[in-house]
Amino acid sequence: MTMLPIPAFQPIGVIRSPYTEPAGVPIQSAVAGDSPGRAEIFEPYVDALGDLDGFERIWLIYAFHRCGPARLRVTPFRDTIERGLFSTRAPCRPNPIGLSPVRLLRVDGNVLELDGVDILDGTPLLDIKPYAPQFDAFPSSRAGWLDRGTDRNHADERFEK
Amino acid sequence: MTMLPIPAFQPIGVIRSPYTEPAGVPIQSAVAGDSPGRAEIFEPYVDALGDLDGFERIWLIYAFHRCGPARLRVTPFRDTIERGLFSTRAPCRPNPIGLSPVRLLRVDGNVLELDGVDILDGTPLLDIKPYAPQFDAFPSSRAGWLDRGTDRNHADERFEK
Numbered sequence: 021m022t023m024l025p026i027p028a029f030q031p032i033g034v035i036r037s038p039y040t041e042p043a044g045v046p047i048q049s050a051v052a053g054d055s056p057g058r059a060e061i062f063e064p065y066v067d068a069l070g071d072l073d074g075f076e077r078i079w080l081i082y083a084f085h086r087c088g089p090a091r092l093r094v095t096p097f098r099d100t101i102e103r104g105l106f107s108t109r110a111p112c113r114p115n116p117i118g119l120s121p122v123r124l125l126r127v128d129g130n131v132l133e134l135d136g137v138d139i140l141d142g143t144p145l146l147d148i149k150p151y152a153p154q155f156d157a158f159p160s161s162r163a164g165w166l167d168r169g170t171d172r173n174h175a176d177e178r179f180e181k
Numbered sequence: 182m183t184m185l186p187i188p189a190f191q192p193i194g195v196i197r198s199p200y201t202e203p204a205g206v207p208i209q210s211a212v213a214g215d216s217p218g219r220a221e222i223f224e225p226y227v228d229a230l231g232d233l234d235g236f237e238r239i240w241l242i243y244a245f246h247r248c249g250p251a252r253l254r255v256t257p258f259r260d261t262i263e264r265g266l267f268s269t270r271a272p273c274r275p276n277p278i279g280l281s282p283v284r285l286l287r288v289d290g291n292v293l294e295l296d297g298v299d300i301l302d303g304t305p306l307l308d309i310k311p312y313a314p315q316f317d318a319f320p321s322s323r324a325g326w327l328d329r330g331t332d333r334n335h336a337d338e339r340f341e342k
Contacts, residue, residue, distance in 0.1 A: 164235020
């Protein structure tokens with residue numbers, strides 16, 4: 021089957037955080053603790069932010085702009101042996117797309133004030149979706165090697181360029 | 182701030198489902214009921230599937246290849262009035278990226294056998310991530326207009342090209 025190429029995506033905004041280097045970034049929003057940041061949405065897209073303020077969490081979908089080349093097997097932060105890349109959340113993916121369910125504190129014009137930010141400063145934002153427990157929360161879902169993983173909460177530079 | 186353009190992403194595989202037209206497709210995996218399908222992963226990426234079989238659910242990230250032009254305000258399937266696009270899961274987004282937490286039944290070589298598929302047949306797959314309740318499940322998260330929405334479970338053609 022022939023598939024059309026995926027069009028080049030354009031940033032809809034930029035993510036701001038205290039993290040200018042990968043080492044020390046929280047590995048996930050859920051384990052980030054207090055980790056404030058914000059998303060600055062570009063002007064053409066501000067009207068699409070309506071009604072977002074009713075949601076406690078939002079999905080940020082973004083480009084891992086500092087990741088190194090894709091690898092098919094990696095040792096993830098919460099394990100000590102190599103795993104298939106698609107069973108991990110490592111950034112060095114064939115399509116380096118990141119996904120974070122961050123807490124939305126406030127919408128102020130084109131700025132989303134956030135907490136639980138696990139994203140590098142300057143990251144290009146591709147999409148925002150509402151977090152809906154009706155659709156997204158499966159609290160008892162079995163999670164393979166991660167269910168036996170370590171409790172590490174912060175990154176190092178292993179996946180950087 | 183100047184940002185580099187996002188590189189064009191390449192499909193890592195294709196999603197197969199019984200749904201050849203948008204009308205009647207489940208609006209979300211969580212409300213899809215029995216809805217089998219599969220993901221066929223292209224050969225260069227098969228080694229990255231290792232360890233995925235331990236996970237009960239996986240995130241599929243894909244391109245909405247049949248969506249119409251982006252709109253900033255839409256009437257979502259579960260409401261009767263217009264909402265800001267980013268507070269909805271509608272496909273007609275500035276970057277038409279889809280996100281589904283489907284059930285993973287079996288990994289058979291390059292094929293992932295799935296259930297709870299809410300995706301059109303032939304959809305280009307961009308990424309796979311493990312679903313980890315440790316990171317992804319927030320069952321009591323407040324969900325704005327959706328908490329007061331209808332119980333509609335299937336799509337129509339309103340967002341099609």
